[in-house]
Amino acid sequence: MGLTSKNSSAVKALLVTAALFIILAGIKTAANILVPFLLSVFIAIICNPLVAKASKYKIPNVISVLLVILIFVTVALSLAGLVGKSLNELSLLLPEYRAQLKDQFIWVTEKLANYNIQISSAVLVEYFDPGAAMSLAADMLSGLGGVMANMFLIIMTVVFMLFEASGIPKKLHLALDDPEMRLKQIDKFLSSVNHYIAIKTLVSIATGVCVSVMLWAFGLDFFLLWGVLAFLLNYIPNIGSIIAAVPAMSLAVLQLGPGSAGLIGLGYLMINTVMGNAVEPRYLGRGLGLSTLVVFLSLIFWGWLLGTVGMLLSVPLTMIVKIALESSSEGRWLAVLLSGNESGNESGNEPENEAGQKA
Template structure:
C-alpha cells in the first residue's frame, strides 16, 4: 500500500534531507574539498586533452604532458608567490603604519572642511590594513589546502584518463544506454566549457594585472596577480576584493597618483575581460544575478571554507546548468539568472532540438 503525503510534508522532508546532506558535506570537508579541486582542474584541462587528440596524439601522452605542465607551473608559482608572501608579511607592520598615517591625513583634510570625524573612533571601527591582511590570509589558507597536492594530482590523472568514457557511463547510469537524452550531453558540455573558458579568462586577467603592477613598480605584484586570478572566478565582487589591497599598497608605497593608476588598471582589465572577452566565448546563457553571486559566496564559504569561496560561482553555475537541463526544474535556473531573457532562449533551443530529433526519427 502506497502512502500519500501532503505537499507541506513533502517540502518538510526535502528540507530535512537537505540539512542532513549539507551537514554531512561540512563534516567531510577535508575529503570533499580536495575532490572538488580535482574535478575543477580536470574539467579545466579536458579541452586541452581533446585538442591534442584531434592531432592524433595518444591520450596517455597528452595527459602526462598536461600534468607535467601543471606541476612545473605550480611549483614555480608556489615558489614565487610564497617568497612574495613572506616579504609582504615581514613588511606588513610598516605598511600598516604608513596606511594609518595616510588615513589620518585624509581625516585631517576633511576636518578642514568642517566635516568632523573622530580619528581614533573611526580607526577602531575601520582598520585600513585589514583588507591587506585578509588577502594574505586567503592565500595562506588556500596554501594549507594545497598541502594535499600529490593526492589532488593523482585524482586529476585518473579523472583525465576516465574522461573519455565518463559521458557514456552517465547515460548508462541514468538508464539511457542508447545516448538519446540530449540534456545529459548539454549539461556535461556546458559545465566543461564554462570551467575551461573561465579558467583561461582568469589566467588572462591575472597576467594583465601582474604586468600592469610590475610596470607601475608596485611591490609584490605576483601576489596581487595571483589574487586577481583566483578571485576572478567570483564576478562583480571578486574584482573589487582583489583590487583593494593592491591599491592600498600602491597608495602607501608610491602615492595617490600611482594608486589611481592601479585602480584604473583593475577597472579596465575586469571591464574588458568580464564584458567583452568572456561573453564573446561563453555566451549570455550562463549569467548569474549579483544577489545570487553574493549569497553563493557566503553559502559555499560557510560550507567548504576558503576553497568554497573561490569555487562558489563555478559550483553555483554547475547547479544552474543542471536545473536548465530539465523542463521541470528550469524555473529554478531562471530565478538564479541575471535577467529574464534566458528562459526564452532555452525554450527556443529546446524547440530546435525537438525538431532535429523529430527529423532524425522521420529519416529512420
Template sequence: MKGIHQSSMAVRSFVVMACVVIILAGIKTASPIVVPFVLSAFLAVICNPVITLMCRYKLPKWLAIILLMGFIVLMSLWLTSLVGSSINEFSKQMPVYRAQLVEQFAWILDKLQQFNIHISRQKVLEYFDPGMALSMTTNMLSGVGNVMANLFLIILTIVFMLLESNDLSKKAHLALDDPEMRLKQIDRFLQSVNQYMMIKTLVSIATAIIVGIGLSIIGVDYALLWAVIAFLFNYIPNIGSIIAAIPAVLLAFVQFGPAAAGVTAGLYLGTNMVMGNVIEPKFMGRGLGLSTLVVFLSLIFWGWLLGSVGMLLSVPLTMVVKIGLESSQSGMWLAILLADNVDDKLSDSSMENHKQDDTEQISEQEK
C-alpha cells in the first residue's frame, strides 16, 4: 500500500508540473492579449485610491473616473511623443557624439601607447558606444510602447475595473472558497499591493524630478528623456535604476568628460540610495514579504514570460502567486520559500491554525 501511495504521489506531482508548463506556454503564446489586461489591472490598483479621494469631495464616481482617465490619456500621449521625438533627435546626433567620444578617449589611448598598449579607436566605439546603450534602453521601452498601442482597450478595461472595485475583495474571498471572509491574508495582500504600487509610483515620480533637474543643471542633453526613463525603470527591482543611468552617464562623458560623468553617476547613485534605502522602507514598512533572491529571480521570470511589462510588474505579480499558494495547504511550502522572514511566517501560520482549531472546538461543543 505504501508503494502504491508513493507512486500515486509521484504521478500527481508529474501531472501538476505538466499542467504548469502548459499554462505558462499558453500565457507566453497569448501574451499580446494577457499583457494589456495585466497592465490594466495594476493601473486600476494605482488609480483606485485616487478615485476614492476624489469621491470624498462629493464627486460622483463616474465623473471622477472620466476625469482621471482623461488625465492619463493626455499624459500618455505627451510622454509617447516626447520619448519618440527625443530618440529621433538623439539618433540624428549620433555621429557627433561618436566623434566627441573618440576625442575624450584620445588622451587615454595616447597614455596607453606609451606603455606599448595599443587599442584601436574602433574598439573604443564598440565598447563605449552611447548609441548601443540607448538602443538597449529603447528596446525595453518598445515593449511598453507596443502595449500602449492598445491604449483604448487598456483605458476601457481600467474603467470597468474601477467601477467594480468595491466588490473586488468580496469576489476574491468567494473565488478562494471563503464566503465568510476569514482569510485575512487576502485583505492583507490587496492592501499591500495597493500600498506598494502607490508608494513605488510616488517614489518614481520623485526620482524622475530629481534626476531631470540634476541633469539639466549639469547640462546633459535630453534631460527630460532621461527623467522619463528613470521614472519607468524605477519600477524594475535591483537593476532598473542601473539600466536607466547608463545612457545618461555615457552622454555626460561624451559631452563634458570624466568629471561630468562622475557627477552624473553620483546623482543617480545618491538619488536611488536615498529613495531605495531610506524613503521606500520608511513608508513601505516590511514591504510585500518577498526575499531579495525571489525578487531578482521573479524579474527574470516575468520578463521572459511577459516582456518589459512583466519586468515592471514583477514584484506585485509574484505577490499574486504567493497569496494563491498561501490559500492552499498543498502550496504553503512554496509560499514559505518565497517569503523573506520564515520565522514570522511560521509563527503567523501556527497562530492561525490555533485560532481555527479553537473555532472548530467551540462549534463542536455548541452542536
C-alpha cells in the first residue's frame, strides 16, 4: 500500500514536471505573441485605477477609457521620440567617446611609465570600455522599442481589457462553483497586484525624474535618456538601480572625469536608498518583498523566456506568481520561499495570528 502511494506520488511529480517543461517551451515559442499581450495586461493594470477614479465623477465609461488611453499614448509617444532621438545621437557620438577614452588611457600609461609600470593603452581600452556599457543600454532600449512597434495591437488590447474590467466580477460569479470564497481570493489577488504595480510605477517615475535632474545639474549628455533608463530598470529592485547607473557613470568618466563620475555614483546611491528604503516600504509595506536571490534569478529566467520585456517585467511577473501562490493554501509554502527574510517571517506568522484571533 505504501509502495503504491510512493509510486503514485513519483508519477504525479514527473507529470507535473513534464507539464511545466511543455508549458515553458510553448511560452518560449509563442514569445512574439505573449510579450505584447503581457505588456497590454501591465498597461491595463496601471490604467484601470484611473478609469475607476473617473467613473466616480459620473464620467461615462467609454469617455474615461478613451481619455486615459489618450494620455497614455501621448506620454508613450513622447518618451519613444525622446529615446529614439537620444539613441541616434549616442550612436553617432560613440566613436568620439572611445577616442577620448583612448587619449585618457595614453595619459595614464605615460604617468605609470614614470614609476616603471609598463601597461599598453590598448589593453586598458580592451578591459575598460565605457562605450560597451552605453551600447548595451542602447540595445536594451532598442529591443523594447521593437516590441512597441506593435503599439496599435497593444493599445487596442488595453482598450478592450479596460472595457471588460467592470464586468469580470459578475462573469466570475457565474462561472465559479464557490463564488463567494473564490471571489474573495481573486479580489485580494487583483487588489494586491494593482497596489504593487501602481506604487512601483509612481516610485519608478519619481526615481527617473530625480536621476534626470541630478544628471542635468552635472551637465551630463543625454540626461533624459538615463532618466528613462532609471525609470524602466527601477522595476527590478536592487539590481536594476546598479544596471541603470553603469552607462551614465561610464559616460561621466569620459565627459566629466573620474571625480564627477564618483559624485554621480554617490547621487544614484542616495536616490535609490531613499526610494528603496524609505518611500517604497512606507506605501508598499514589507510583506510584498522578494529575496535578492529570487530577484536575480527571476531577471535571468524571464529575460531568457521573454527577452528584454521579460527582464523589465521580471519582478512584477514574479510578484504576480507570489501573490497567486499566497492566495491558495497549497501554494503558500512556495510563496514563503520566494519571500525575503522579513516577508517570510511575516508570512509564517500569519496563520498563528489568525489562530490567536479565532481563539
